[in-house]
Amino acid sequence: EIVMTQSPATLSVSPGERATLSCRASQSVSSNLAWYQQKPGQAPRLLIYGASTRATGIPARFSGSGSGTEFTLTISSLQSEDFAVYYCQQYNNWLPLTFGGGTKVEIK
């Protein structure tokens, strides 16, 4: 099983600032990585797939990068609606699919 590790667990950021979230895989997953946003009381929402492709309707301030074992989600200028928990998920060619433990982005 591929283990996904996200850091930091909590990120305190002021509105308008840049947020950088990390996700590490225990072995290479190529570019087979997705990012999701989850707000309190809501279902997760797809942000990024293929490590860097934004899903339909996702603002350009969200960007993903990386390949192999190291990935980054960057939110260029945090808006109030961006404070949430973010999860990465790998989907390399074998099961099980696995998620990271999440990074909570909170208001500083």
Added chain:
Amino acid sequence: EVQLVQSGAEVKKPGESLKISCKGSGYSFTSYWIGWVRQMPGKGLEWMGIIYPGDSDTRYSPSFQGQVTISADKSISTAYLQWSSLKASDTAMYYCARHLHTAMVTWGWFDPWGQGTLVTVSS
């Protein structure tokens, strides 16, 4: 609009059985895998398993194999997650989600997600 609508919250006692549902609309239900994801209170996301409604091919996470059963009724565009004997540790929010992938890889990501079904197991 592609949508997954899940059944409502459940409160059960340990040892009881339960089947929750996830109804898809706005797309060809038989052409996409549907996955199930658990989220225990205050915790992260755990992939449980996945089913292809077209032929009911089903795969499970080793952590959930034998603990739950995933099924689908393509005639009514609905996937199911069921337990034969609930435990208190099954208390969680359960999400279904449509699985998407490119031609380059076998597996992929999830979009959209259902609204979730909260299952509470307590004596």
